[in-house]
Each structure stands twice: as structure tokens, then as C-alpha cells.
Amino acid sequence: MLATTLVEEKLDPRVKRTRTLIQQAFTALLAEKGFAATTVQDITERAEVNRATFYAHFPDKFALLEASIRQSFRQEMEKRTLSACHYTEENLRALIVTVCEFVAQSNQHCTSTENQFEALVETQVKQQIQELLELWLEKAGAQFDTKTAAIAASWALYGLAWQWSHDKNHAAAEDYAGKILPLIESNLQMNPMPVLA
Amino acid sequence: MLATTLVEEKLDPRVKRTRTLIQQAFTALLAEKGFAATTVQDITERAEVNRATFYAHFPDKFALLEASIRQSFRQEMEKRTLSACHYTEENLRALIVTVCEFVAQSNQHCTSTENQFEALVETQVKQQIQELLELWLEKAGAQFDTKTAAIAASWALYGLAWQWSHDKNHAAAEDYAGKILPLIESNLQMNPMPVLA
DNA sequence: TTTTGTAAACAACAAGCGTTGACTATTAAA
DNA sequence: TTTAATAGTCAACGCTTGTTGTTTACAAAA
Numbered sequence: 001m002l003a004t005t006l007v008e009e010k011l012d013p014r015v016k017r018t019r020t021l022i023q024q025a026f027t028a029l030l031a032e033k034g035f036a037a038t039t040v041q042d043i044t045e046r047a048e049v050n051r052a053t054f055y056a057h058f059p060d061k062f063a064l065l066e067a068s069i070r071q072s073f074r075q076e077m078e079k080r081t082l083s084a085c086h087y088t089e090e091n092l093r094a095l096i097v098t099v100c101e102f103v104a105q106s107n108q109h110c111t112s113t114e115n116q117f118e119a120l121v122e123t124q125v126k127q128q129i130q131e132l133l134e135l136w137l138e139k140a141g142a143q144f145d146t147k148t149a150a151i152a153a154s155w156a157l158y159g160l161a162w163q164w165s166h167d168k169n170h171a172a173a174e175d176y177a178g179k180i181l182p183l184i185e186s187n188l189q190m191n192p193m194p195v196l197a
Numbered sequence: 198m199l200a201t202t203l204v205e206e207k208l209d210p211r212v213k214r215t216r217t218l219i220q221q222a223f224t225a226l227l228a229e230k231g232f233a234a235t236t237v238q239d240i241t242e243r244a245e246v247n248r249a250t251f252y253a254h255f256p257d258k259f260a261l262l263e264a265s266i267r268q269s270f271r272q273e274m275e276k277r278t279l280s281a282c283h284y285t286e287e288n289l290r291a292l293i294v295t296v297c298e299f300v301a302q303s304n305q306h307c308t309s310t311e312n313q314f315e316a317l318v319e320t321q322v323k324q325q326i327q328e329l330l331e332l333w334l335e336k337a338g339a340q341f342d343t344k345t346a347a348i349a350a351s352w353a354l355y356g357l358a359w360q361w362s363h364d365k366n367h368a369a370a371e372d373y374a375g376k377i378l379p380l381i382e383s384n385l386q387m388n389p390m391p392v393l394a
Numbered sequence: 395t396t397t398t399g400t401a402a403a404c405a406a407c408a409a410g411c412g413t414t415g416a417c418t419a420t421t422a423a424a
Numbered sequence: 425t426t427t428a429a430t431a432g433t434c435a436a437c438g439c440t441t442g443t444t445g446t447t448t449a450c451a452a453a454a
Contacts, residue, residue, distance in 0.1 A: 014401050049403090055443075119319075152377070154356070155352040155355065155357075156349040156356075209420090211420065215431080246433095
């Protein structure tokens, strides 16, 4: 396994090229055939890279997906400048919408029960939500156990977003966000009493 | 795939025998080698059953695990007569303890990052928690959206249990249950104001 | 430019997976 | 007891996976 620098600092141009080719091929195949149906061979053929080279960069196709998901969700959050800011009700609302839309979009790539795909998305997204919420709570100078609150809130949020996205005729993400906002807030202890419609 | 009756009603004795053998072999191997290291061949050799027969009963080893988990968690709940009763703070506390202990015990079978194993446990356990909580809420005649509340609570509960079980020197399950009880209750809207230590 | 490290290509490997078709054994009903 | 249905066995298949050893190509330093 070649050196995998998370921050892409001074990277051998060959490495950069190969990774880009693999990522592009993967993204395309994901849209075409879905995750389960895509083999490592498919990816390397499309990328015009040797199969052994793939394994020099990623342990398996799951690791590749993991990296893709993490990157694209992070981008989504940065686009909405979520990571930089602090806790407000409006920021939380924006986060909920972001998660809902991201999950909904992800699930287009997986036919019915591509279990492993969904599990990977879940892990990556949840982790980033949790980190963000913990940051918010600490910035807000919360007196209670911020870690525990962030865990509960991130799981609850992801679960609700997942369910919403699997509801075939779901409301607009913005409306749903309004509905579940007090519920998430109660996990963060940011309001005294949640009221669910 | 042979007929898979969830309730074991009038089942060909050969089928019964084969399934039992497979389940037993699987359970043993899980304890010995962990899930990832166990192959279908291992299972069928141990069970003294042809490999093709395995595929007549389960699509793959993941489906087998799924069935095992569902069954054993259900048993665990029944042992504590959780499924039969209604919502009380004490029952919720017992549920939390049950989940914590089950997750902790499950994770003994998976070395470090057996990701797929954990994901399967998560799905099965969460689903059953959710069903139970929804039942409790409806029995209690809740006026709000019980489905949404049950989803949030089950995800939050599982997430907290998971984190607790991965904390290498965690407190006793009973103590932890006491700590997070108000948090879970707030998702179920069963108390006005959670206070986290 | 030459040298040196290292990425990528290539070919071959053992292993596991999931499926198939022909044959045998068991079950439950006529 | 005979018979029809079906569960199980067996051997083989094509395919994907992850790995390895060798050779070639290239990037950055001397």
C-alpha cells in the first residue's frame, strides 16, 4: 500500500493521476450499475489502470467508496459553510436539510437492498455530523456531556433522514427539517421542550 | 431457495435438520474465528452438509448472520419479558441495559473493523428496538407522531450503546442506562426536560 | 545527464463465491 | 407398498478477489 496522505501534499504526479482515474471511473460506474454490481475489474478497465495498481491504493472497493463518500459529503457541508460556523437554530436546520438531501441522493445509487453501500454511507456521514455537533456544543460552552449529546443527536438525525429518504412520497426536505428540528434540539439540550406535530 | 417459513410450521424434517446443523456450525465458528474469517465452506464442512445445500437455504453468509442476530436478540428481549409489556421508566431502563449488553457481546465476535458484521447487527437490533418503542408509545396513547419519535429514540439508543461498548473501560451497563435514560426519554417525549450529567 | 527510488504494468496464483445439472435418498401422500 | 415430490449430494463451471514476483517507465535528485 502506497503512502496515503489525507491532505494531498506533494504527491507523485503518477499517483495523483492514477487516483483521479480510479475515482472518476468509479463515480461513473456507480451511476451506471450501482455499487454491488461494480467489480474492481470494471473500475480498473474503465480507468485504464492495472488491477494490481488498484490494490496498491485501496484495500478494496469499500475503502474507495468510503473515501468518495467522505469527500463528497464534506464538500456538501463546505458549500453551505456549515463547518466554519457555530450553533444556531438556522444552522442546525441547514444541517438537517443537507443530510436529508445527501442521503436521498446517495440512495439513488443503490438498488433496493445494497446493504453494505448504505452502511458505509451511514458511518461516514454520521461521523462528520457528530464532529460538527460536538464542535458547536463546545463553542457554545455547554456545561453537560457534549460527546454523549452529539452522539445521540447525530444518530437520531441520520436515522430520521434515512427514513425520510426512503419514504416514497416524502415532503420537501425543508419542511421535514422544520418538523424534526425540536426533536434534534432536545438531544442537544438546546431547547426546553420539544413538540412534535 | 427452499420455502423459508419464519414461523417453523410443519417443516420437512430434513430441512429442520439441515438448518439446525448450519446454525450450530456457524455459531461455533463465529466464536472461534470471527465472522470475516469464516467461509461458507467452513460452515458446511463443520455442519457436514454440502455447500450447494447451504445456498438452498441462505443467499449468503450475511443472510445467515442476519437470521442468527435477529433470533438471539429477540430471545434476549423475551428473557426479560420486554416485548410483552408497556412503557414505564423501568422498562426503558431495562431495554437500554439489554441493548448495551447485546452490542458489547456481539462485538466480541468481530476483530477491530469487521465493518459488515457490525452493520448487520445494527440494522437488526435497531429495527426491533424501533418496533418495541412504537408499540409502547401507541399503548400509552401518545398524541404525537409515534413513528418519528420511535425512529429517533431507537437510533439514539443504539448509537449510545455502540459507543459505550467501544469505550474500553466503560461503566456498568446499569449505570450508563441511568445516565442516558433522560436523553432517550426526551426523544420519546416522556419527560419535560432531560438533564445530562 | 546519470542515478536512484518508486509507481505502474503484467502475468500468474490460490482461494472463495454462487450456480448448475445429473443423480440419490428421504418424505409424505395415494 | 407404490408413487410423486422434493431435499440433499456431488462434481464441475465461470467469475471475482486479493496477492506476488518480475519487468518496465518515470520523477526528482545528484
